[in-house]
Amino acid sequence: MEKFSTHTGVGVPLRRSNVDTDQIIPAVYLKRVTRTGFEDGLFAAWRGDPSFVLNKPEYAAGSVLVAGPDFGTGSSREHAVWALQNYGFRAVISPRFADIFRGNSGKSGLVAAQVDEKVVQRLWDHLEEFPGATVTVDLETRTVKAGEGPDAIEDSFDIDDYTRWRLLEGLDDVGITLSHEEDIEAFEKTRPTWKPVTIH
Amino acid sequence: MGKTLSEKVWDEHVVRSAEGEPDLLFIDLHLIHEVTSPQAFDGLRLAGRSVRRPDLTLATEDHNVPTVDWDKPIADPVSRTQVETLRKNTEEFGVRSHPLGDVEQGIVHIIGPQLGLTQPGMTIVCGDSHTSTHGAFGAIAFGIGTSEVEHVLATQTLMQARPKTMAVTVTGDLPDGVTAKDLVLTLITQTGTGGGQGYIVEYRGPAIEALSMEGRMTVCNMSIEWGAKAGLIAPDKTTFDYIEGRPEAPKGADWDAAVEHWKSLVTDDDARFDKEIVLDASTMTPFVTWGTNPGQGVQLGGTVPDPAQFEDADERVGAEKALEYMALEAGTPMREVKVDTVFVGSCTNGRIEDLRLAAEIIKGRTVDKDTRLLVVPGSVRVRMQAEDEGLDIIFKEAGAEWRGAGCSMCLGMNPDQLTPGERSASTSNRNFEGRQGKGGRTHLVSVPVAAATAVRGTLSSPADLPELVSTGATDGRA
Numbered sequence A: 001m002e003k004f005s006t007h008t009g010v011g012v013p014l015r016r017s018n019v020d021t022d023q024i025i026p027a028v029y030l031k032r033v034t035r036t037g038f039e040d041g042l043f044a045a046w047r048g049d050p051s052f053v054l055n056k057p058e059y060a061a062g063s064v065l066v067a068g069p070d071f072g073t074g075s076s077r078e079h080a081v082w083a084l085q086n087y088g089f090r091a092v093i094s095p096r097f098a099d100i101f102r103g104n105s106g107k108s109g110l111v112a113a114q115v116d117e118k119v120v121q122r123l124w125d126h127l128e129e130f131p132g133a134t135v136t137v138d139l140e141t142r143t144v145k146a147g148e149g150p151d152a153i154e155d156s157f158d159i160d161d162y163t164r165w166r167l168l169e170g171l172d173d174v175g176i177t178l179s180h181e182e183d184i185e186a187f188e189k190t191r192p193t194w195k196p197v198t199i200h
Numbered sequence B: 001m002g003k004t005l006s007e008k009v010w011d012e013h014v015v016r017s018a019e020g021e022p023d024l025l026f027i028d029l030h031l032i033h034e035v036t037s038p039q040a041f042d043g044l045r046l047a048g049r050s051v052r053r054p055d056l057t058l059a060t061e062d063h064n065v066p067t068v069d070w071d072k073p074i075a076d077p078v079s080r081t082q083v084e085t086l087r088k089n090t091e092e093f094g095v096r097s098h099p100l101g102d103v104e105q106g107i108v109h110i111i112g113p114q115l116g117l118t119q120p121g122m123t124i125v126c127g128d129s130h131t132s133t134h135g136a137f138g139a140i141a142f143g144i145g146t147s148e149v150e151h152v153l154a155t156q157t158l159m160q161a162r163p164k165t166m167a168v169t170v171t172g173d174l175p176d177g178v179t180a181k182d183l184v185l186t187l188i189t190q191t192g193t194g195g196g197q198g199y200i201v202e203y204r205g206p207a208i209e210a211l212s213m214e215g216r217m218t219v220c221n222m223s224i225e226w227g228a229k230a231g232l233i234a235p236d237k238t239t240f241d242y243i244e245g246r247p248e249a250p251k252g253a254d255w256d257a258a259v260e261h262w263k264s265l266v267t268d269d270d271a272r273f274d275k276e277i278v279l280d281a282s283t284m285t286p287f288v289t290w291g292t293n294p295g296q297g298v299q300l301g302g303t304v305p306d307p308a309q310f311e312d313a314d315e316r317v318g319a320e321k322a323l324e325y326m327a328l329e330a331g332t333p334m335r336e337v338k339v340d341t342v343f344v345g346s347c348t349n350g351r352i353e354d355l356r357l358a359a360e361i362i363k364g365r366t367v368d369k370d371t372r373l374l375v376v377p378g379s380v381r382v383r384m385q386a387e388d389e390g391l392d393i394i395f396k397e398a399g400a401e402w403r404g405a406g407c408s409m410c411l412g413m414n415p416d417q418l419t420p421g422e423r424s425a426s427t428s429n430r431n432f433e434g435r436q437g438k439g440g441r442t443h444l445v446s447v448p449v450a451a452a453t454a455v456r457g458t459l460s461s462p463a464d465l466p467e468l469v470s471t472g473a474t475d476g477r478a
């Protein structure tokens, strides 16, 4: 998993609340046998609409999604996180995330930055006034930043310490477990020889 | 204080434990199939990782493989891709596999025990919720998600919080004609589908001890249907006799050492469970479901319940919805419910004893003219054994379809599906809306009820069948 310390990229204002995982990626797109390639299914129901934000060229290269409250509710599918990442998103900013989505994000390396609802409003206004403007998500200092001068937006975001640590270190679950590899090796040496194996 | 069986097995597998963190558990056997493994292997590939213990890993193809024409290419493109991907992955990562056409192929939870790989005191996982089946041997066995499959492939371990423990004690003897399936369906209706949430359940008591290994597997198989993390049964002589001599069973001195250890895998007298339930087997009768979850069941001799009689509001609404979906009227005797398709198979009831029992009832009779009977052995070995015993002939002569091995109509991922509105009596484990095909209506039943239903065309037990006038003595068990 790639390490994340700070990221600056084009912000995408998604003026919707309660975006559930079926809207992030509908079930018909789940048939792939890989972890990649899910970007085509991202927000599939809305992508047909030319006025949808990702269909506007200024936002097409977006990597920081700014969404309304209750992002990622619904089924537990990990594909929702993969679809966002496959498209190119590194972070999602929202006033409130569904628990499972937040968990899946942390495991996969997508930053789910929880901010005050007012901050989302200001980011939306800013990104709509200046299409293609960037947003910075700084995990070291737990801050989001956008704009310059007196109107600049800068506020803190919430993310739990453990997830932040994992993201900063670039550790997925497997990576964390493998950091205890000596324990696994030691355990393996104690297993009785009569335990079954599939390959002889 | 002593320990329960599951605590003993758990403690033997803790690689690492730390205050406030889940335990890191070593996994003795990881079973893999085509549907939940592709992304796990792809995750390994993306991270440049390998399978840590291919020698503790076994793959087969079961969920979406066809049960006819299995020597031809799979017609459905998604299923074909999944199967081909598994073949590529097992080859690339050096994992033993039993693909379609292989003599050891079959439903993953049937081939583990059959090969003798499933043994007491093990930890067994698979990306499938009915992994609890293996608990019948005194193993801790449970289903995991795809990212956990990846974790086990890479590390041979899993992070797991220690579940609570529960004992389900079943006293008395099951009456004649009442099976392990009726026992577990009765239990689930009593506890509700969430009753086991957060627990590892130990099934115990005389009625459990009296079950064959196959019956024990049927009980443990359905643990997940009442929400339990896993279900297990203490190993005993029945268990050891079943394992001895199987291809992957320990041999010689290893066998003696293994059995000596297995004998210690019982709950200590002074151990305490977090929760206990007691059931009386002697009052049980054939049991069927009327609704759309396995907890919506009733005795075969009963009637479709009236939703108004449920005190709990959620249950009432659930019952109303279920009856609408199932197109059933409250008050209808279950025995009058007409069935279009009978499915005998699945990891719940697709083993040789199940097929023998079904054949014994079907023998000399014919399948009702408006009903179709699909018999799907759980593995190629089960199919071959049944054919050796001539069971296939009995089924075919009665007008049933005799198929190749796989999950088949248990989940309708292959072409064996119900059509909208079609009603089944099924020996499988889930009666969710659309589980066996979009719009399909499922009644979960035992093997004897399935066989008798196929003959009469309505939900029935063998006792409802007219006596055979033949000379053969043992049919038509009362």
Ligand code: SF4
Pocket: B062, B063, B107, B108, B109, B128, B130, B346, B347, B348, B406, B407, B410, B411, B428, B429
């Ligand atoms: S038979 Fe049914 S329950 Fe069993 S593994 Fe197959 S799909 Fe799952």
